[in-house]
Amino acid sequence: MIVVRILGGAMAFRTRLFPLLLVLVTAGCTSQQPEQVPEDDDLRVLPGRFADEPVTKPLVAVEAYIGSDEFFVAYEGEDGLVYSGGNWSNRVDLTALKQGPDGDYAGPFILPLEYHSAKRWEKLPEKPIVPRLLSSKYWSRFIDEVFATVLPKAEMTGIVMHFGEEDYFLFNNDINNFEARLIIDKPDNYIVAETIDFMDFIERAQPVLDRFLKEEGIEDRRIVFSTGDTGTYSLPFIFIDRDIPIGIFVRYAPAPADGPAASKASQIAQSTGHVAQSHLGGLVSRPVSSLYRLLFVAKDVAVETVTPSWMVTLESEPIPELSERPAMDLDAWEEELTRITGHEATRGTIDYLVDGEDFFVRYIDAISTATQSVDIRTYIFDNDDFASRIRDLLRRRSDEGVDVRILLDGLGTIVATGADDESMPADYQAPQSVRESLESGSAISVRQSKNPWLVAGDHVKTTIVDNRIAFAGGMNIGREYRYVWHDLMMELRGPVVDVLRGEFERAWAHAGPMGDAGYLLSAVQRHDGNSEDVGFPLRVLHTRPGDAEIFRAQRAAIRSARKFIYIQNAYFTDDAMLYELAKARRRGVDVRVILPLVGNHGPINKSNVLAANAMLEHGVRVFVYPGMSHIKAAVYDGWACMGSANWDKLSFRTNKELNIATSHAPYVDALLGAVFTPDFGKSVELTEPFPVRWSDHLMEVVADYLL
Numbered sequence: 001m002i003v004v005r006i007l008g009g010a011m012a013f014r015t016r017l018f019p020l021l022l023v024l025v026t027a028g029c030t031s032q033q034p035e036q037v038p039e040d041d042d043l044r045v046l047p048g049r050f051a052d053e054p055v056t057k058p059l060v061a062v063e064a065y066i067g068s069d070e071f072f073v074a075y076e077g078e079d080g081l082v083y084s085g086g087n088w089s090n091r092v093d094l095t096a097l098k099q100g101p102d103g104d105y106a107g108p109f110i111l112p113l114e115y116h117s118a119k120r121w122e123k124l125p126e127k128p129i130v131p132r133l134l135s136s137k138y139w140s141r142f143i144d145e146v147f148a149t150v151l152p153k154a155e156m157t158g159i160v161m162h163f164g165e166e167d168y169f170l171f172n173n174d175i176n177n178f179e180a181r182l183i184i185d186k187p188d189n190y191i192v193a194e195t196i197d198f199m200d201f202i203e204r205a206q207p208v209l210d211r212f213l214k215e216e217g218i219e220d221r222r223i224v225f226s227t228g229d230t231g232t233y234s235l236p237f238i239f240i241d242r243d244i245p246i247g248i249f250v251r252y253a254p255a256p257a258d259g260p261a262a263s264k265a266s267q268i269a270q271s272t273g274h275v276a277q278s279h280l281g282g283l284v285s286r287p288v289s290s291l292y293r294l295l296f297v298a299k300d301v302a303v304e305t306v307t308p309s310w311m312v313t314l315e316s317e318p319i320p321e322l323s324e325r326p327a328m329d330l331d332a333w334e335e336e337l338t339r340i341t342g343h344e345a346t347r348g349t350i351d352y353l354v355d356g357e358d359f360f361v362r363y364i365d366a367i368s369t370a371t372q373s374v375d376i377r378t379y380i381f382d383n384d385d386f387a388s389r390i391r392d393l394l395r396r397r398s399d400e401g402v403d404v405r406i407l408l409d410g411l412g413t414i415v416a417t418g419a420d421d422e423s424m425p426a427d428y429q430a431p432q433s434v435r436e437s438l439e440s441g442s443a444i445s446v447r448q449s450k451n452p453w454l455v456a457g458d459h460v461k462t463t464i465v466d467n468r469i470a471f472a473g474g475m476n477i478g479r480e481y482r483y484v485w486h487d488l489m490m491e492l493r494g495p496v497v498d499v500l501r502g503e504f505e506r507a508w509a510h511a512g513p514m515g516d517a518g519y520l521l522s523a524v525q526r527h528d529g530n531s532e533d534v535g536f537p538l539r540v541l542h543t544r545p546g547d548a549e550i551f552r553a554q555r556a557a558i559r560s561a562r563k564f565i566y567i568q569n570a571y572f573t574d575d576a577m578l579y580e581l582a583k584a585r586r587r588g589v590d591v592r593v594i595l596p597l598v599g600n601h602g603p604i605n606k607s608n609v610l611a612a613n614a615m616l617e618h619g620v621r622v623f624v625y626p627g628m629s630h631i632k633a634a635v636y637d638g639w640a641c642m643g644s645a646n647w648d649k650l651s652f653r654t655n656k657e658l659n660i661a662t663s664h665a666p667y668v669d670a671l672l673g674a675v676f677t678p679d680f681g682k683s684v685e686l687t688e689p690f691p692v693r694w695s696d697h698l699m700e701v702v703a704d705y706l707l
Helices: 136-148 199-215 264-279 283-286 287-306 332-342 354-369 387-398 412-415 434-439 481-484 495-510 516-524 550-559 576-584 602-617 649-654 665-682 694-707
Strands: 011-014 059-067 070-077 080-087 102-105 107-112 115-117 131-135 155-165 166-172 178-182 191-197 222-227 237-241 248-250 348-354 374-376 403-409 445-449 462-465 467-474 489-492 536-543 563-569 592-596 621-627 633-636 639-643 655-661
Touching: 011 178, 059 131, 059 222, 059 237, 070 237, 070 592, 070 665, 136 178, 136 222, 155 354, 166 354, 166 403, 191 199, 191 354, 287 495, 332 536, 332 550, 348 354, 348 665, 354 387, 354 467, 354 489, 374 387, 374 495, 374 665, 387 403, 387 434, 387 481, 403 412, 403 434, 412 445, 434 445, 445 495, 462 495, 462 592, 467 495, 467 639, 489 495, 489 639, 495 516, 495 536, 495 655, 536 550, 550 576, 550 633, 550 649, 550 655, 563 576, 576 592, 576 602, 592 602, 592 665, 602 621, 621 665, 633 665, 639 665, 655 665
Parallel strands: 107 248, 131 222, 155 191, 374 403, 403 445, 563 592, 592 621
Antiparallel strands: 011 102, 059 070, 070 080, 080 115, 155 166, 166 178, 222 237, 237 248, 348 489, 348 536, 374 462, 462 467, 467 489, 536 655, 563 633, 633 639, 639 655
8 A cells, every 4th residue: 555645744824825725736756566465355456556547537526534544535437436545644733733823834735545445445434524525517617717817828838836845837738728737747848937836826816715615605614626637646636624724635646666676785786786897897998087087086195195284374373354355356367267277268148046946847847848858967866756757757758759868977876876865755666776767668878977996976967958958056866956955056058058068978978888989089079059149258167087177266266365255065175275265264355154054974074063163263154054055156256156066075186077157247146146145144153163072083084085
């Protein structure tokens, strides 16, 4: 039996808005292998069957009862009368519905149909709630009135509604009937006009419900609508109790996952196989790049070992007041950057997408409307429930003729799939192999970057759609990036997209069977530019084996800054950069750093404690973000640098990384307004050093050398 957790239990609704229903459009996304049922069992339809096969006939409720722990609903389906239901008491916390001093309630709620039986229930509650049943005709009239005030009037457009852990695309179809689909299933010829929060929707819809029921002469306080929804993730029934008040909807269970489920044994086997391929087959096809990496890793370790920390030399210098000097000359700085990097700036536009809610709506919209190609380069493509939805979207677009290529960091993805986010539904069954689940039965091409010497990874996160739109930043594809972590991505257009496309092509070729030879052939091959001729100066910065471009550019920016330096990053393990920040503060520069309260790596958490204390001691203002912030961004006087690179030695010297930098004032101001200003406000400024244990120093050594 499938059990699906309530989604979005912390969402609050005001009393005056709540009498509508807490839930109109959403769906779960968990899946599980069905239980083995004996042949003589009367369960005709197992969970997942509805989502696995087309359901063209709407379900019509003929009986419904609500007990203290369970709900019961009998309906006419495609195969006749079915008795179904499930437990609601372990998903809906009525104590959370008690009105607080601010009038808030909890929700929205989802209940799955946990079973489907041909036999009538053997036992019903003694005194159940018996709601009034309203047919889909009532629902259609009501929902038409509601969405007449919400949906855009333009043809082939719709809106996205954020609804707990789901995003739905709402639109009028080609015969002008309302439809609600998961955004993953958005029609490819429709565009997103706007996104709205469910609270906004409630505010618009609440008076419509009151008026509708009054006009229909319905005075019942407890109602079940048969909605007429069919197919995968549809919402066949919605229960409303206008007295509590509460609204709950019921959905079809999704299809069980195909193929073997992930396990620790399968992860170990994949990791072992990948390491072997990286060091045996990888050395055959990539001998030059593999030895090159080893050379520079060894050199960096040696230099790190003999290089002393100069932080102590600054302790005798007083910490001055903030300087009143003007900011650095950005025109001169851009010329200096060209000298440092050896290449000119390109051009393009930037739209900042903060957190998973903003980013993945745009990401899914772009992929679902792609007409030619989707090229994804990511450190992690997880095997969790959310990543599986992105996988299904990519498989569908591939089947529809879109050329989909996915380049994964082999070790990064394998290791990540072995760590489950604590927010993931307990009954979700992850696929054993991400690569196999993407490629099996589809035209998707997947390659995995090798990891020679186990220290060099491809940490770049870019996606290029139709060679016209690019996304770059810090987000991988997984549940924590969509729902849990604070993070930043950029949507890019213009000639910068051509630059990123060239980077992808070279990395794709290098990960292929020809290895180093493929990389050289791709490097000399000319790629025609397909991007729009729009935008302002942008600069693509890299970390590559033997080329610490991001490190050199940001170190020079610290040394050049005169007014302020703002940095947000989760991983501060590079002592050389901490030293530069301390020196900048002693020049009178206003240096501020945002660190997360809890990081996702134990050794780095310890190292961050020591880094925060050291910065505080040298006058740097340290702000602690309440939660996990994965943002990697910095602003130096008026030059912004953001992307995939952390402030650790892997990102500065060893991994492949990609940042976008610009001095264009509107883009820098937009970054300050979207990220730094609100995050300084949300964070708590550190005024006293963190307590330190001897083990923290040991973990710092680990972080300095390995992370």
